[in-house]
Amino acid sequence: MTNHHSRIDPDVTLLFSHPLHFLSLGLGTGLFPKAPGTAGTLLGFPLFWAIIYLPLVQQWLALILLFVLGIWCCAFTGRALGVSDHGAIVWDEIVAMAAILVTVPMTWIWWVAAFVLFRLFDIWKPFPISWADKHIGGGFGVMLDDGLAAAMAILVLQLMQR
Template identity: 75%
Template sequence: MCILANHRYPATDPDWALLFSHPLHFFSLGLGTGLFPKAPGTAGTLLGFPLFSVIMHLPELQQWLAILLMFIFGIWCSAFTGRALGVNDHGAIVWDEIVAMAAILITVPLTWGWGLAAFVSFRLFDIWKPFPISWADRHVKGGLGVMLDDALAAVMAIIVLQLIKWWF
């Protein structure tokens, strides 16, 4: 059992009670998408689209500042939920996917095709985890580790998408 903030949570899968027990759990578990029994990371990634729609009307510099603030917030809430679950980077913690997807969307044209390409490329890098993503995933722990591997997957997806955009 993990004792945190006067709550006792078993080192098992999260549930709806945990989701609503603290605002940090609510965000780290992707507003509930992290509780999907199949592909919670994919479900969480989809929330990057509405998150981006909230910031897309800001100037680009402010969009990146918002992403940075959400990344820092993600370190905090992911660590909090990871400690409560007794698992450093539990698959149900999907705030990292949400923020990473929103970041990628800043860099591509606002069309369905580019949105789909952004989604697919990010999911491929997030699942495949080539170097340096795999290194960060294995060596950086805690909330920073949770957020960093997805940030690196986002960077790699952005590079690929920019090359494709340049090519066409």
């Protein structure tokens, strides 16, 4: 049992110790030594490809369920690590990226634009992302700031499509 106030570094042992850790650590991409958020974001593509054949309403329902699952698994791993939004927790990036991909044309150029814009907003954190990142904690806070970054990327991508 991890002391609530201690901070540990995630590793392969933690990754495989519980299914929620496996998800929140992005199937291991969150353990990448450089840019784990970017590595995790790339997993949004296979998630998107897994749901793309569902009707649009069911795609969004699946993403909402995965967002809610993310609140739970990110909070669980955050408690184990002793910090709520550890850089190794990347489930939020995975779900957010898949959500963005649902909104753009099925071409590689739009996928690259979606990826770049999401990473830009996720790293830069303009308002209201920065506010949510600072003031809303726990699993919901982890998921929300990336949800907001996704919403901003979707907005820009929709404007670009017009």
